[in-house]
Amino acid sequence: MIKKFIKSKLIKRDKYRSSRGGDARRLDMFCVQCQAFVLTYQKDGHGSLLRLYFDRILAPTALLNLEKQTDLTGKPLTCLQCGAILAMPYIYEKEQRPAFRIIQATIIKRLKK
Ligand SMILES: [Zn+2]
Incomplete structure (x- = not known):
């Protein structure tokens, strides 16, 4: 029961999610070049991952709430x-909706358990 509660807190539920069929997964993203962890992302619905919406980035802290920082919209996502x-x-x-357009073959995705 407790585990179920925690999981439901981690997945964001809003109008964007329901418009995509209500199915959501968390993915860890890594840099192809050096294998470093980049971010954790909530993917809503099916289909291939082409863009990362700012409001679906779950970690790290430095990349949270980017959608509220309009001065950052011109800054590319780079491997730290x-x-x-x-x-x-x-x-x-x-x-x-502000998002990052993924440059092909730069990011490795792994399903978070
Ligand atoms: Zn890297």
Whole structure:
């Protein structure tokens, strides 16, 4: 019972999630170049991962609430260990939602258990 409660607190539930079918998974992302941990992300629904919405980044603390810091929208997502550029910020027009567009073959995804 306790475990179930914790899990439900970790997954964000809102209008974006319900519009994608209500299915959500947490993914750990790593840099392809140096294997360093980059971030934990909540993926809503099915389909391939092309962009990372700012409001779905769950860790690390330095990358939380980016959607509230408008001055950061021009800053690319980089690997803190090797400096590789992993994704570029933009506004996903359909939802007017800030996101990082993933640069192909720069990020490794692993399902978080
Ligand atoms: Zn790296």
